[in-house]
Amino acid sequence: MSATLKSNITFIGGGNMAQALIGGLIARGLPSTRIMVSDPVEAIRQVLQEKEIQALNNNVEAIQHADVVVLAVKPQVLATVLKPLQGLFDGKLIVSIIAGAEIETIAELSGTDRIVRVMPNTPALVQTGAHGLYANENVGSDDRDLASQILAATGLTIWVNSEAQIDAVTAVSGSGPAYFFYLMESMIRAGKNMGLDEKVATALTLQTALGAAQMAITSSNTPSELRKNVTSPNGTTQAALEVFDRAQISQNIQTALAAAQKRSQELAHELSDSTKTT
Numbered sequence: 001m002s003a004t005l006k007s008n009i010t011f012i013g014g015g016n017m018a019q020a021l022i023g024g025l026i027a028r029g030l031p032s033t034r035i036m037v038s039d040p041v042e043a044i045r046q047v048l049q050e051k052e053i054q055a056l057n058n059n060v061e062a063i064q065h066a067d068v069v070v071l072a073v074k075p076q077v078l079a080t081v082l083k084p085l086q087g088l089f090d091g092k093l094i095v096s097i098i099a100g101a102e103i104e105t106i107a108e109l110s111g112t113d114r115i116v117r118v119m120p121n122t123p124a125l126v127q128t129g130a131h132g133l134y135a136n137e138n139v140g141s142d143d144r145d146l147a148s149q150i151l152a153a154t155g156l157t158i159w160v161n162s163e164a165q166i167d168a169v170t171a172v173s174g175s176g177p178a179y180f181f182y183l184m185e186s187m188i189r190a191g192k193n194m195g196l197d198e199k200v201a202t203a204l205t206l207q208t209a210l211g212a213a214q215m216a217i218t219s220s221n222t223p224s225e226l227r228k229n230v231t232s233p234n235g236t237t238q239a240a241l242e243v244f245d246r247a248q249i250s251q252n253i254q255t256a257l258a259a260a261q262k263r264s265q266e267l268a269h270e271l272s273d274s275t276k277t278t
Contacts, residue, residue, distance in 0.1 A: 004146060004149040008065055009030070009066065009070060010070070012072060014072070021124070022051075038057065067092060070094075093114055094114060097120050099267070105268075116139055119174045120174070122177050130155055131157050132165070187205045
């Protein structure tokens with residue numbers, strides 16, 4: 001974290017993900033005086049100012065003394081935000097957490113190719129995020145380390161070998177929390193159908209999800225091995241898993257993630273096309 005502690009970091013966009021990163025950085029020792037946020041929404045600026053974060057509504061002023069600029073705006077306003085800043089990023093590292101924004105698109109709009117692209121996920125809000133990162137050959141090892149330190153403030157950081165793999169990261173971890181929430185919803189509903197109180201079914205489901213994840217993270221066994229360990233022959237777990245297999249749940253999950261990956265690719269192309277016509 002030493003390099004990060006010496007950096008001035010500006011966030012363009014102060015929404016939930018930006019606030020999660022800011023909270024994680026401060027918790028790790030970055031002085032709030034080294035953080036600045038630019039956001040057009042007054043309510044967001046007030047929230048940040050109450051936390052002693054410098055917040056203003058002026059992107060040019062905000063990035064003036066920044067070493068790192070974190071882009072955290074909605075994809076549809078990317079061109080509007082970056083075009084007035086073109087040529088002002090000399091000496092600065094850009095870290096983009098904008099879904100679908102390819103490095104080439106950001107480079108064309110910003111006038112710099114010193115860019116790290118990140119696909120975060122929402123558990124970053126509770127410091128348990130999973131972040132996929134990619135940077136091309138224009139980003140050196142020091143910049144990679146700096147980007148890793150910033151994102152590690154809210155969870156796991158994984159570098160991928162090609163920008164195309166960011167679409168796979170989007171499908172697996174970017175959208176992934178929704179898949180687990182979907183399973184939780186279904187388990188809670190099943191518990192209620194079997195006579196459990198909704199609060200009881202919810203508590204059991206959520207704690208089981210937490211426990212299973214913690215076991216998978218800390219165990220030397222793979223998830224497949226852990227599943228087999230709790231599946232007694234002709235037991236209750238096997239009865240449930242046989243229903244999953246007959247319904248081809250595994251194959252359907254793989255098909256679903258492939259659809260998410262394809263949509264991520266489409267969104268990137270749509271954003272690239274839209275910025276060329278803006």
